[in-house]
Amino acid sequence: ILAAVAVLIVLLPLILFFGTYKYAETHAAWAAAFATEHFGFLVSGGKVGVDEGPVMLATLVVIAATLLQVLVVKLQGRKVDLMLWVSLVLVVTLGGATVWFHSKTFIMWKPTGLYWGMALVFWGSATFFGKNLIQSMLGAELELPAKVWSQLNRAWVLFFGAMGVLNLYVAYNFSESTWVSFKAWGATGLLLVFTLAQGMYLSRHLPPQDSKTEEAEKA
Numbered sequence: 001i002l003a004a005v006a007v008l009i010v011l012l013p014l015i016l017f018f019g020t021y022k023y024a025e026t027h028a029a030w031a032a033a034f035a036t037e038h039f040g041f042l043v044s045g046g047k048v049g050v051d052e053g054p055v056m057l058a059t060l061v062v063i064a065a066t067l068l069q070v071l072v073v074k075l076q077g078r079k080v081d082l083m084l085w086v087s088l089v090l091v092v093t094l095g096g097a098t099v100w101f102h103s104k105t106f107i108m109w110k111p112t113g114l115y116w117g118m119a120l121v122f123w124g125s126a127t128f129f130g131k132n133l134i135q136s137m138l139g140a141e142l143e144l145p146a147k148v149w150s151q152l153n154r155a156w157v158l159f160f161g162a163m164g165v166l167n168l169y170v171a172y173n174f175s176e177s178t179w180v181s182f183k184a185w186g187a188t189g190l191l192l193v194f195t196l197a198q199g200m201y202l203s204r205h206l207p208p209q210d211s212k213t214e215e216a217e218k219a
Contacts, residue, residue, distance in 0.1 A: 011188075013065035013091075018184035021058035025177060031057045044100050055104045055176060059095045062107075066091045086117045108171040111183060112164040119160035126153050142202065152198065159194050163187065 024031035031053030039060055040046040048056050066088050073080050090113045097106040125131045134156060135149040144152075170182045 010069075013062045013069055013087075014184055014188070016065045017058050017062040018180060020061040021054050021177075021180045024054035024057045028053050035060070039099070042096075042099050044102065049102070052102055052104075055107065055180075056099055056102075058180070059098050059107050063091055063095045082121065083114070083118060086121075087114055090114055090117070104176060108179060109168075111167045111187065115160040115164035115167065119157045119164070122153055122160070123157045126150070142206065144202070144206070148202075152202070155198065163190065166190075 028050050032048045032050045033053075035048040035053055035057050036043070036046070039056075040048070042060075043056070070080055070084060070088055073084070090110045091107075094106040094110045094113065098104060122133055125133050132149050132153050134153045135144075139149075167183070167187065170186070171179045174182075
């Protein structure tokens with residue numbers, strides 16, 4: 001149950017963004033009127049157009065949800081991880097720009113900013129500081145050769161870089177609605193597939209269970 005709650009908290013902003021957009025998409029006039037009445041002070045000119053309503057309302061919801069996500073983690077006494085901090089900064093700045101300037105472009109760049117930011121952090125930490133962040137996060141649970149840790153870190157850098165490009169491709173070549181669906185389910189699915197592939201790759205390099213048992217008995 002606790003694990004399910006943790007996953008829900010992590011996915012909450014994404015779920016609310018998708019749900020709000022899809023509802024507002026079929027009630028565009030209501031969404032525009034609601035956003036104008038309650039959040040017009042955040043918008044340049046004070047009025048939200050019908051075509052802008054769905055993405056504007058969904059953006060406001062995802063900003064609030066991400067802030068709530070960070071607050072919940074802090075209240076639980078846990079450390080807010082780097083990816084969540086980066087996501088918070090991007091969603092507040094780019095989401096705020098989307099709302100103020102009536103432009104969906106800013107929020108569409110948010111996933112790419114997050115992906116490329118994480119790729120830069122993973123690459124920069126290893127290149128300039130000799131610190132493999134993947135090893136730092138998983139090293140206590142997994143015993144792997146240095147070469148494998150390096151390959152793992154490089155794989156995440158390439159994955160995040162490619163996801164940033166893919167997000168922009170979908171944003172600029174498909175409809176706004178298609179991009180929202182891709183952001184919610186396509187990107188999440190690709191992340192899951194990549195993570196599973198990483199797990200299969202790691203299983204080939206883990207020490208045999210028998211040797212680990214023998215070492216434990218000797219100790």
